[in-house]
Amino acid sequence: MALDPVLTAVGVALIVPISLFLGVIYSFLLRKITARLQWRVGPMVQMYSDLAPILGRSRILQPLYDVLKLFGKETLVPDVPHKGLFKAAPYLSLAFAVLAVFFIPFPGLPLLSAVPYSMIIASYLIIAAVMFTIIGPAASGSPWGAIGARREAELFLIAELAFVVSLFSVAYAQGTLTLWNLAIDVGRPLNFVLFAMAGVLMFLAMLGKLHIKPFDIPEAETEIVAGPYTEYSGKYLGMFFLTRVFLFYGLVGLFVAAFLPPLSSSLLWLPVYAAAAVLLVFLLSAIHTLSPRYRIDTALVSYSKLVIALGIASFAVALVLRLVV
Amino acid sequence: MAAVQPPSPSPSPSPSPSRPSDLMEWIKSEVVPEGLEFRMGNENRVFVRVKPEDVDMLAERFIRKYGVRIIHVTGVDLGIPGSDIVYLYDFSKQRERLVIALEANVPPERPEVPSVARVTWQASWAEREMMEFLGVTALNAPDTRHQFLPFEWPQPAESQTKQQASTVMKPAPGAGAVPGEEKWLPVGIRDAYSSLIPIGPYHPGVIEGQIVQVKVEGESVVDADIKTGFHHRGIQRLIERRGYNKGVFTAERVCGICSGAHGLAYVTAVENLYGAEVPERARYIRTLLVELNRVHSHLLWLGVVSDVIGFKTGFMLTWGIRERIMDIIEEITGNRVNYGIWRLGGVSRDVSQELAQRVRSIVKGVGDEAKPLLLDVAAHPVLRSRLVGVGRLSYAQAFNGGAVGPVARASNWKIDVRMDNPPHAVYDPAKISWEVITEDGCDTMARTLVRVRELFVSIGIIDQCLDYLSKTTGEVRIKPREIPKNAEGIGLNEAPRGELAYYIRAGEGNLPQAVRIRTPSYRNNALIPFMLIGSNLADVPVIMGSTDQCLACTDRFEVIDTKTERICRLTWDDLVCLSRKSSGGA
Secondary structure, eight states, X not given: OOOOHHHHHHHHHHHHHHHHHHHHHHHHHHHHHHHHHTTOOOSOSSOOTTTHHHHOSOOTTHHHHHHHHHHTSOOOOOOOTTHHHHHHHHHHHHHHHHHHHHTSOBTTBOGGGGSTTHHHHXXXXXXXXXXXXXXXXXXXXXXXXXXXXXXXXXXXXXXXXXXXXXXXXHHHHHTOOOHHHHHHOOOSTTHHHHHHHHHHHHHHHHHHHTTOTTSOGGGOHHHHTTGGGTTOOHHHHHHHHHHHHHHHHHHHHHHHHXXXXXXXXXXXXXXXXXXXXHHHHHHHHHHHHHOOOOOHXXXXXXXXXXXXXXXXXXXHHHHHHHHTO | OOOOOOOOSSOOOOOOOOOHHHHHHHIIIIIOTTOSEEEEOSTTEEEEEEOGGGHHHHHHHIIXXXXXXXXXXXXXXXXXXXXEEEEEEEOTTTSTTOEEEEEEEEOTTSOEEEOSTTTOGGGHHHHHHHHHHTOOEEETOSOOSOSSSOTTTTSOGXXXXXXXXXXTOOEEOOOSSSBTBOEEOOOSGGGGTTTEEEEOSSBTTBOXXXXXXXXXXXXXXXXXXXXXXXXXXXXXXXXXXXHHHHHHXXXXXXXXXXXXXXXXXXHHHHHHHHTOOOOHHHHHHHHHHHHHHHHHHHHHHHHHHHHHTTOHHHHHHHHHHHHHHHHHHHHHHSOSSSOOOEETTEESSOOOHHHHHHHHHHHHHHHHHHHHXXXXXXXXXXXXXXXXXXXOOOHHHHHHHTOOHHHHHHTTOOOOHHHHSOOSSOOOTTTSOOOOOOOSOOSHHHHHHHHHHHHHHHHHHHHHHHHHHHHOOOOOBOOOOOOOTTOEEEEEEEETTEEEEXXXXXXXXXXXXXXEEEOHHHHHGGGHHHHHTTXXXXXXXXXXXXXXXXXXXXXXXOEEETTTTEEEOOOHHHHHHHHHHHHTOO
């Protein structure tokens, strides 16, 4: 499909506020559902009437308020040799997360996902965004930051395996590396078997990338304070939070595009797209509520067992679908 | 040095109680023939004056031959006559409720005693404290570093060069196999910057102030040390100043969680001074409150450990149940934290029959509801993967290190003060049916299971107490008699964290001459380094949490003038004066 430069430019301009808003909503839902499952109130949808004049009518945008507050705070930079890297990492991480969003289709907005090999580009951009949450903390000179970065790197390796295997088995079965083609084409009727298996893999990858329990190992505050973010404060920390918001939107969008076609293909599918996204966030929240945190070594062992088994199986299914059916 | 061989995990049942004269004869002829002076206190508390040079030999005999524990080692500063060093030994497994206190007087010109920590490591912290606060030197002590003052004292840490900082390195208590072996751990952060992780004094995983220095290679812990001394309140001195009756309220404020246990241990110690009678109904009310205290403390602990391993849902769940227990406590005593119900010779308010009946049904409901939930939490697979095999403390280590409470019971050491040496409440198996819970896992999971099972035993005791209270009436307090001069009393109680000991020595007037508190965390915290070594960094907070540490009750406070090296303790009035001065008030 040929790209219309004007439409694409408009789409790219629109997708930044859309993804920011949806990422904030997903983060809010994660917090709210987790809170309700734990017998807590969580961020208020409708504020108590007596507090509303002071606190505002709703706290649905609470994750955004947190980021805005951080932008207003003092930013401290530790006196370390790699100050430049320390300062640049949040900017680069955020930039890559925003760039990744451009390559992920939204209902009615193909954006840059129609570019050939867009799936590979999107994967690399997401990987780069996570990469800089390792490099920055490693340069921070804090032992907590170093241990957090190390754990992040270990988790990253294994989460990346699940991420790549799940995406590429689908791409192989469908015979395309362009996300938009994946998003509009259901393909063979038997593809749903592959979508289910690869979807589970992708779900596991999302747990690791978004630091959702039991894989919030890099940020285990009771063990290693704030982990990678220990030395970060103010706007830099806010940028990492924003990165998380964009990544949340991007991963949910990628999940729907790759495993639930054709929900991203047309604006008419938007209600179903929203329902699927909320269901996905609900599942993430349920896992988040029901699990304690894994220790990094147990996590790696059990995670890799599951991922490798599922990965081989889904590749086999993809092979059968491609060659036989 | 060789570790003391502990007795087998299931000691033979204690012999039948003997008459006081037989007991005294046995002690004089067999246990301490070296004694200079023997005095029988109330309730089988025996005080024996010995020569200072004999204490290590006696400790060796007591521990090797009789397999007893040291409850505490402490000192009383008498001024010109020197100091009395008191060694409290728990003989309750040999004779009913027997505690032998060895007292050795050391002259002010040569304040030295042989180190008992050489014989058994459990006295190590107490000796370090004694050296620091009384100036009495324990000769050849395995560990002579400061216990509560900074290691570098009297030099401030900032003024030290790297050379000096490395000389602060002192032998740390033995790691690995057996407590008692010497080990060296660098204290200066510059020596091992890349791998020395300070956990504390302010760390999100551990709410209270302490430093656990953990040396890691990758994520595995190769060495560890603990340093306390960040809370200073002067509670012991406050009780000495405020007298016996007000002391009840001060003692309760040692700890906010086990306040009930402290209240009971204190009144038991004072009642032990004059041999008090306590009405039966008051005993039941005391038991009721201490067990409610234990239930809410164990629930709190379970929540904290869940939180530490990132299981927020478990935290919310257990604290939700705990809140209902707190409401029950509030309904009975009028207070949630410090009950204010303990009195010498009884309790201050009765529990009416109607209240007892109502509370009984609530407790039953809470118990039935909590049981499946808590067992589900304890059986959660990820939770098990975080707890099983983590922070191992073998039976021998627990015995030599002097573990108490659930930590000891999780290492299959069946000690429980309620059974062995009960406080002035009802724990007689003839009146209340209950059991001492032990587990043989020796790890954090075993500590969790001990507490969860103990919690249900406590709910059973509460039910029986409420049953009694709802069917009977009676006195709840008998006026205390005069306290004999220079008497000595020992009060023991099983706090939720383990054995809690109060040692009180009456003075000439109407004030105690000395009050000494040995809290359970004082013992269990000392064992944390042994559990940490060989574990994963991710397990450090949960291992530290598994002892249910409470630091506010562990630390002590004295003021030392660095110019003259004169030690003085601040009185209440001095503190008030100081606070007024610093706040610019009148």
